[in-house]
Each structure stands twice: as C-alpha cells, then as structure tokens.
Amino acid sequence: xxxxxxxxxxxxxxxxxxxxxxxxxxxxxxxxxxxxxxxxxxxxxxxxxxxxxxxxxxxxxxxxxxxxxxxxxxxxxxxxxxxxxxxxxxxxxxxxxxxxxxxxxxxxxxxxxxxxxxxxxxxxxxxxxxxxxxxxxxxxxxxxxxxxxxxxxxxxxxxxxxxxxxxxxxxxxxxxxxxxxxxxxxx
Numbered sequence: 001x002x003x004x005x006x007x008x009x010x011x012x013x014x015x016x017x018x019x020x021x022x023x024x025x026x027x028x029x030x031x032x033x034x035x036x037x038x039x040x041x042x043x044x045x046x047x048x049x050x051x052x053x054x055x056x057x058x059x060x061x062x063x064x065x066x067x068x069x070x071x072x073x074x075x076x077x078x079x080x081x082x083x084x085x086x087x088x089x090x091x092x093x094x095x096x097x098x099x100x101x102x103x104x105x106x107x108x109x110x111x112x113x114x115x116x117x118x119x120x121x122x123x124x125x126x127x128x129x130x131x132x133x134x135x136x137x138x139x140x141x142x143x144x145x146x147x148x149x150x151x152x153x154x155x156x157x158x159x160x161x162x163x164x165x166x167x168x169x170x171x172x173x174x175x176x177x178x179x180x181x182x183x184x185x186x187x
Contacts, residue, residue: 005081006078007082009081010080010081010181011077012184013077014077015182015183015184017070018070018182021066024063024066025063026160027059031052031055031056031059032052032153034052035049054123054124054126055126056112057112058124058125060109061113061125061131064106064110083178085174097162101156104155108149108153111148112149113131113133114141114148115142115145116133117135117137118139118145119142167179167182
C-alpha cells in the first residue's frame with residue numbers, strides 16, 4: 001500500500017491519520033460524557049474529575065497536533081480519490097462536509113484551550129510538561145469560550161455521525177467501495 005494518495009485510492013498515511021483522529025474524537029467525547037454523567041463531576045476539587053479533565057485536554061491537544069499534520073499531509077499527500085459515479089451535487093456535498101469536519105476539528109480543541117486558558121487552568125500533559133495558555137486568564141471569557149466549545153463539540157459529533165452514515169450508505173446502498181477505500185489492506 002502506497003503512502004501517498006492517488007486518484008484511485010487513499011494512501012496509508014491518510015488512512016492512519018483518519019482512523020487515529022476518529023478514535024481520538026470519539027474517545028475524548030466518551031471520556032467527557034462519562035465525566036459529565038458522574039455524580040461527582042460538579043466538585044471541581046474531586047481528584048478523579050480533574051484527572052479526567054487533564055486526559056480530555058491532553059487528548060484534545062493531540063488531536064489538534066494531528067489535525068495540523070493531517071492538513072499538511074492533505075495538501076502534500078496527493079489528490080483525494082475521485083468518488084465513483086458521483087453527481088456534481090454529491091461531490092459538492094462531500095467537499096463541504098469534509099471542509100466542515102476540518103474546520104470543526106480545528107475550532108473545537110482551540111475553543112477548549114481558550115476556555116481552559118481563560119479560566120487559568122493549566123493543561124498538564126500527563127505530568128510530562130505543562131502546556132502554556134493560549135491567552136491570559138480572563139474570567140469573563142470563560143463562559144462564552146466554554147459554550148462555544150460545548151456547542152461546536154456536539155456539532156462535530158453530529159457531523160461525524162453523518163459521515164459514518166454516509167460511509168455506510170456508500171457501502172450498503174451504492175456498493176461503490178468508498179468505505180473499503182478508507183480501510184487498511186486495500187490499495
């Protein structure tokens with residue numbers, strides 16, 4: 001399997017970045033939903049809550065770095081495969097859905113970082129180092145930044161859900177190989 005994309009197939013680097021990002025987005029979402037569903041979540045001094053939040057922030061930063069790598073790779077890694085038998089409307093819908101995913105994958109972690117920085121909460125990367133705030137402490141900005149992060153996170157998850165449904169539609173209804181094309185083992 002080639003590393004670079006071609007007009008016929010995604011390269012292994014694109015596939016790896018796609019699936020690692022998928023696991024990070026879904027895993028980080030499950031983690032924060034677990035935190036918010038727990039009886040102790042509102043106690044900011046609860047050690048378990050803080051541990052989960054540190055994990056959430058660390059995974060978010062990893063997702064942000066991987067997205068930047070993914071954007072460079074998207075630009076340098078060769079063309080995207082052509083959708084088989086797609087109408088111009090389907091191609092445009094796919095293009096805008098992917099652009100929206102990229103924008104949200106960028107803005108969601110950035111808004112979380114802004115909210116955390118505005119609150120004055122350091123982001124500890126698993127005890128290895130502390131990530132500096134992206135802005136200085138600014139308590140009036142915490143609420144808007146948090147709600148931006150919250151709303152756009154749900155928007156991202158909804159778009160990911162749509163992306164999954166579209167992939168299965170291609171696989172089960174169109175039977176055009178789009179889903180298999182993003183899976184490993186196919187060239």
